[in-house]
Amino acid sequence: xxLVSCWCPGAGQxxxxxxxxxxxxxxxxxxxxxxxxxxxxxxxxxDFSYITQNGRLTDFLDCVIISHFHLDHCxxxxxxxxxxxYDGPIYMTHPTKAICPILLEDYRKITVDKKGETNFxxxxxxxxxxxxxxxVHLHQTVQxxxxxxxxxxxxxxxxxxxxxxxxxxxxxxxxxGDYNMTPDRHLGAAWIDKCRxxxxxxxxxxxxxxxxxxxxxxxxxxxxxxxxxERGGKxxxxxxxxxxxxxxCILLETFWERMNLKAPIYFSxxxxxxxxxxxxxxxxxxxxxxxxxxxxxNMFEFKHIKAFDRAFADNPGPMVVFATPGMLHAGQSLQIxxxxxxxxxxxxxxxxxxVQGTVGHKILSGQRKLEMEGRQILEVKMQVxxxxxxxxADAKGIMQLIRQAEPRNVxxxxxxxxxxxxxxxxxxxxxxxxxxxxxxGETTTILTNPCIPVDISLGLLKRETAIGPLPDAKKPKLxxxxxxxxxxxxxxxxxxxxxKELGLAEHQLRFTCRVHIQDPRKEHETxxxxxxxxxxxxxxxxxxxxxxxxITVESILxxxxxxxxxxxxxxxxxxxxxxxxxxxxxxxxxLKKGLPQSTP
Amino acid sequence: xxxxxxxELQAPTRLIEWARGSRVCVAGYGQSDGNEILQLIPPPTxxxxxxxGLCPERDFKVECGGFSKRPxxxxxxxxxxxxxxxxxxxxxxxxxxxxxxxxxxxxxSVSTIATENGTxxxxxxIDTISARAPWVLHGSRLDSVQIxxxxxxxxxxxxxxxxxxxLSGLAFLDCNTLLLCCATGQLCLADLRQPQSPVEAVSxxxxxxxxxxxxxxxxxxxxxxxxxxxxxxxxxxxxxxxxDLRKTSESLASAKARVPSPGSGAEFLCVSWAPALEGCLAIxxxxxxxxxxxxxxxxxxxxxxEPIFVHKGHAFGGADGSGDPPLVTVHTWHLQKPRTLxxxxxxxxxxxxxxxxxxxxx
Numbered sequence: 001x002x003l004v005s006c007w008c009p010g011a012g013q014x015x016x017x018x019x020x021x022x023x024x025x026x027x028x029x030x031x032x033x034x035x036x037x038x039x040x041x042x043x044x045x046x047d048f049s050y051i052t053q054n055g056r057l058t059d060f061l062d063c064v065i066i067s068h069f070h071l072d073h074c075x076x077x078x079x080x081x082x083x084x085x086y087d088g089p090i091y092m093t094h095p096t097k098a099i100c101p102i103l104l105e106d107y108r109k110i111t112v113d114k115k116g117e118t119n120f121x122x123x124x125x126x127x128x129x130x131x132x133x134x135x136v137h138l139h140q141t142v143q144x145x146x147x148x149x150x151x152x153x154x155x156x157x158x159x160x161x162x163x164x165x166x167x168x169x170x171x172x173x174x175x176x177g178d179y180n181m182t183p184d185r186h187l188g189a190a191w192i193d194k195c196r197x198x199x200x201x202x203x204x205x206x207x208x209x210x211x212x213x214x215x216x217x218x219x220x221x222x223x224x225x226x227x228x229x230e231r232g233g234k235x236x237x238x239x240x241x242x243x244x245x246x247x248x249c250i251l252l253e254t255f256w257e258r259m260n261l262k263a264p265i266y267f268s269x270x271x272x273x274x275x276x277x278x279x280x281x282x283x284x285x286x287x288x289x290x291x292x293x294x295x296x297x298n299m300f301e302f303k304h305i306k307a308f309d310r311a312f313a314d315n316p317g318p319m320v321v322f323a324t325p326g327m328l329h330a331g332q333s334l335q336i337x338x339x340x341x342x343x344x345x346x347x348x349x350x351x352x353x354x355v356q357g358t359v360g361h362k363i364l365s366g367q368r369k370l371e372m373e374g375r376q377i378l379e380v381k382m383q384v385x386x387x388x389x390x391x392x393a394d395a396k397g398i399m400q401l402i403r404q405a406e407p408r409n410v411x412x413x414x415x416x417x418x419x420x421x422x423x424x425x426x427x428x429x430x431x432x433x434x435x436x437x438x439x440x441g442e443t444t445t446i447l448t449n450p451c452i453p454v455d456i457s458l459g460l461l462k463r464e465t466a467i468g469p470l471p472d473a474k475k476p477k478l479x480x481x482x483x484x485x486x487x488x489x490x491x492x493x494x495x496x497x498x499x500k501e502l503g504l505a506e507h508q509l510r511f512t513c514r515v516h517i518q519d520p521r522k523e524h525e526t527x528x529x530x531x532x533x534x535x536x537x538x539x540x541x542x543x544x545x546x547x548x549x550x551i552t553v554e555s556i557l558x559x560x561x562x563x564x565x566x567x568x569x570x571x572x573x574x575x576x577x578x579x580x581x582x583x584x585x586x587x588x589x590x591l592k593k594g595l596p597q598s599t600p
Numbered sequence: 601x602x603x604x605x606x607x608e609l610q611a612p613t614r615l616i617e618w619a620r621g622s623r624v625c626v627a628g629y630g631q632s633d634g635n636e637i638l639q640l641i642p643p644p645t646x647x648x649x650x651x652x653g654l655c656p657e658r659d660f661k662v663e664c665g666g667f668s669k670r671p672x673x674x675x676x677x678x679x680x681x682x683x684x685x686x687x688x689x690x691x692x693x694x695x696x697x698x699x700x701x702x703x704x705x706x707x708x709s710v711s712t713i714a715t716e717n718g719t720x721x722x723x724x725x726i727d728t729i730s731a732r733a734p735w736v737l738h739g740s741r742l743d744s745v746q747i748x749x750x751x752x753x754x755x756x757x758x759x760x761x762x763x764x765x766x767l768s769g770l771a772f773l774d775c776n777t778l779l780l781c782c783a784t785g786q787l788c789l790a791d792l793r794q795p796q797s798p799v800e801a802v803s804x805x806x807x808x809x810x811x812x813x814x815x816x817x818x819x820x821x822x823x824x825x826x827x828x829x830x831x832x833x834x835x836x837x838x839x840x841x842x843x844d845l846r847k848t849s850e851s852l853a854s855a856k857a858r859v860p861s862p863g864s865g866a867e868f869l870c871v872s873w874a875p876a877l878e879g880c881l882a883i884x885x886x887x888x889x890x891x892x893x894x895x896x897x898x899x900x901x902x903x904x905x906e907p908i909f910v911h912k913g914h915a916f917g918g919a920d921g922s923g924d925p926p927l928v929t930v931h932t933w934h935l936q937k938p939r940t941l942x943x944x945x946x947x948x949x950x951x952x953x954x955x956x957x958x959x960x961x962x
Contacts, residue, residue: 208661208662208663208705209659209660209661209662210607210608210609210640210659210660210661210662210950211607211658211659212605212606212607212643212658212659213605213606213607213608215606216604216605216606216658217658219604395610395662396608396610399610420705421704421705421706422662422664422665422666422705422706425667426636426667429634429667430634
C-alpha cells in the first residue's frame with residue numbers, strides 16, 4: 001500500500017491559479033506554478049510555506065513540471081524559483097520554454113512599470129529561472145532520477161500544452177493541465193494511451209458547461225465585423241501572436257472572399273514575424289491542416305490580408321486590423337486603440353482574457369473613461385466586444401479522457417465544490433473509480449495497490465497448469481509455490497527447488513494413532529487377521545506383511561502389541577508421514593470399524 | 601435567422617421543460633442505465649429579452665443533475681415545490697425527484713408513485729398543478745387516468761372511462777378541468793367537480809385512418825377561461841386541426857403540413873402554441889426540421905399550409921453522416937422572447953434559434 005497525496009496550494013475549487021503538489025512513492029513533484037489573475041497582492045502567489053516550514057525546497061522537491069504557458073499555470077514560477085528559492089529541474093515542452101519568458105516579461109512590465117509594484121520578480125530573475133528549465137519532447141520518457149520518470153502527452157488547448165505522466169516504479173500519476181478533446185483550426189485534440197495511472201488529475205473548470213458550437217461563435221464574430229465595416233467603421237482586434245490570430249485570419253479571408261468585400265484587412269508585421277518564427281519552430285505541435293499549408297506557403301500569405309503600416313491607421317474608411325499585444329497594454333495595438341476609441345462607428349473585439357491593470361481589462365469591465373499617460377483622459381465611444389474561443393474540456397471531454405487513460409482514481413481541480421458533486425457521481429458510476437475534489441490547501445491521500453512483478457520458474461508453471469481444470473483466459477488460476485525474495489528479485493519456485501536453493505532440509509512429520517481391537521489371540525495372529533483384511537479391502541494399494549511382524553500399506557506402518565492390562569485387547573499402532581495424511585486417516589477409521597469375524 | 605446557437609448534449613433528450621428562474625431541463629432516454637436529468641442555466645443572452653450578440657457567456661451551464669435508471673420520456677416540475685416528476689418505460693409508474701440547487705448539484709430520487717396493474721403498460725403522460733396541493737395528473741390509457749398528491753402519494757381522483765385507448769397527452773386546463781388526448785386523436789374532457797361521471801369525448805379527428813395524434817395546448821393565464829384557447833392536434837401524416845373546446849362539434853380550422861411521407865412514426869410528434877405570438881404554432885417530429893405556422897389564415901378546408909419559417913439546422917447536424925439522419929425529438933417556445941424556440945434532436949443536438957419574419961406580420 002502506498003500513498004499518492006495531492007495537495008493544491010493553488011487550484012482545487014479556486015479558479016485562478018494552478019499549483020499542485022504530488023507525493024508519490026517518496027518522490028515530491030510540483031505540478032504547475034500559477035498565479036491568481038484576480039489578486040493584486042501576495043494572494044496572487046501560492047503559499048509555498050505550506051510545503052516545508054524549514055528546509056530547502058530544492059531538497060524537498062524532486063522536480064517541477066509546467067503544463068503550458070498561460071500565466072495561471074506558470075506566472076509564479078520566477079517568484080518561486082528566484083525569490084522563494086528552488087534550484088532543481090523544471091520540466092516543460094519546447095514551445096512552452098520558448099514562449100513562457102515572453103509572457104512573463106510582458107506581465108512583469110505591466111505590473112511593475114504600469115502599476116508601480118515593487119515586490120515582484122525582475123527580468124533577470126525570469127532569465128535565471130529559465131536557465132533551470134529542461135525542455136522535453138512529446139512521448140519522450142525523461143529520467144528525472146533513478147526512480148522517477150516523466151512523459152509528456154499532447155494536450156491541445158494552446159501551442160505546447162502537455163499532459164504529464166509521472167511514474168515511480170509501477171505507480172503513476174497523470175496530470176492534465178488544461179486540455180481540450182476537440183480539435184480546432186490550428187491545434188489537434190488531446191490524446192493519451194491506456195496507461196492506467198493510479199491517479200488522473202484533471203481540470204474541471206468547464207465540466208459543467210455545454211458550449212455553444214464554434215460555428216455559431218464564428219458566425220456572430222463575422223456578423224459583427226461585417227456590420228461595423230458596412231457602416232464605415234474600423235475594427236481593431238488585439239491579438240497575441242500565437243493565440244487565435246491565425247485562425248481568425250483564415251476565417252476573415254474566407255468570409256471576405258465569399259462576400260466579395262472590399263474593405264482592407266491588415267495585420268502588423270511584428271505579428272507575422274513572431275508567428276511565423278514560432279510556427280516554424282513548433283510545426284509538429286499544430287494540427288494536420290496547418291502543417292500542410294505551411295509546407296506550401298508562408299503562413300500569413302493571404303489574398304485579402306496585407307501588412308500594416310502605422311500611417312494606415314489614419315486612413316479614412318472601413319478596415320480591420322490585427323495588432324499585438326493582446327491586452328492593449330502597450331505597443332501598436334494600444335496606439336491604434338487611442339486613435340479609434342473616440343468614434344462610435346468603430347469596434348474593438350477582445351479575443352481573450354486580459355490581466356488586471358491593462359486597458360483591455362478595463363474596457364471589458366465596462367470602463368469608458370481611461371486615464372492615459374500625462375493624465376490625459378481617453379473617452380471610449382467605440383463598441384467593445386469580447387469573444388472567447390479558448391478551448392477547455394467540458395464534461396464529455398473529461399469522460400473521454402478518463403476512458404482513454406483508464407485511471408484507478410480521479411481527482412478534480414479547478415472548480416467549485418458544490419458544482420462538482422454531480423460530475424463526481426457521474427465518473428464514479430460510469431468508471432467505478434473513486435473521485436476526489438480537494439479544496440485549496442487540502443491534502444488528499446490515495447491508497448494504491450502496487451503490482452509487484454514476480455518471476456515463476458518454468459518447471460513450476462508447467463506442473464501447476466497441468467493440475468486441475470484447463471487454463472481459462474477469463475478465470476484466474478490458483479497456483480501454489482514458494483516465494484523467494486533474494487537480492488531484490490522475487491521468484492516463485494516449487495518447494496523442492498526452494499529447499500535446495502536455500503540449503504534447507506525438509507522436516508518429516510510422523511503421526512501415530514492407536515486403534516484398540518478386541519482379540520484374545522496372540523499378537524502375530526491378530527496381525528495376520530489385520531493383514532488379510534486389509535489385503536482384501538485395499539486391493540489397489542500395496543499391502544505387505546513384513547518378517548518383523550509389521551504390516552505396511554504403501555508407506556504406512558502398522559504394528560500390533562498387546563494391551564498392557566487387558567490380554568483380550570490388542571493395540572494397533574498406525575503410523576504415517578504428513579504426506580500420507582489422507583490414506584493414514586482412512587486406514588485408521590477403517591480399522592476402528594473392527595475386523596470381520598471370519599478369519600483363518 | 602436573427603440568432604442561432606447550437607449545442608451538443610452528451611446524450612439526446614426528448615423533452616425540454618422550463619423551470620423557475622429561466623432554467624431549462626433535459627433528460628436522456630436511452631435504454632441502458634445511467635440516463636441523466638440535467639437542469640441547465642441558459643446563457644445570459646437567452647435570459648434577457650434583448651439579444652446581445654457577442655457575449656463572453658454564450659454557454660449553457662449544468663446547474664444540477666440526477667441519474668435515472670430508466671429512460672426519461674416525460675418530465676414535469678411541480679409548481680411551488682422543489683420537486684419534479686418523471687415517467688418512462690417499462691411501466692406507467694412515476695418517479696419523484698428533489699432539486700435543491702443551493703445545497704448540492706445533485707437531483708435526488710425521492711420516491712416512486714406506483715400504479716395498479718402498471719407493469720407492461722405504456723409509459724404515463726403527466727401534467728402537474730399546485731392549485732389546491734401539489735398534484736400530478738398521470739395515466740397511460742383512458743381508463744387509468746388519475747391524480748395523485750405528489751408528497752403523500754395519495755390518490756385524489758380516478759377518472760371513470762368506458763374506453764381504454766392509449767393516451768398521447770393530457771393536461772390540466774385549470775384546477776377543475778382535465779383535457780385528455782388519445783393516440784387515435786379523440787379529445788376527452790373530465791370535470792373534477794363531478795368525479796363520478798365518465799370522461800366526455802368531445803371531438804373525434806377528421807377522417808381517422810390509423811394515424812397517431814398528439815395535442816398542444818396553451819398555458820393560459822391563471823384566471824382566464826380554460827377553453828378560450830383552441831387546442832391543436834397533429835397527426836403522424838401531418839394533418840393539423842384546431843378545436844375550440846366551447847364548440848367542439850366542428851373544428852375551427854385545419855390544414856396539412858408539408859411533411860415527408862411515410863412519416864417516421866409518431867414517437868416524437870410535437871405541436872405547441874407560441875406563448876407570445878398570436879395564432880402561431882410549431883410542429884416537429886417528422887424529420888430534422890421544425891415548422892412554424894401562422895394559423896390565422898387557415899380555414900376548415902384542410903388544404904396544405906405554407907410554414908412561415910422552417911428550422912433546418914438539425915438536418916445538417918451529424919458530422920459523420922453515418923446512420924440515420926437526425927430526427928427532431930422535441931421543441932418548445934421561449935416564454936418571453938416571441939420568436940425564439942429551442943429544439944432537440946436524436947443526435948444529441950440542442951438548438952436555440954430566433955428567426956426574422958420576412959414580411960411584417962407576426
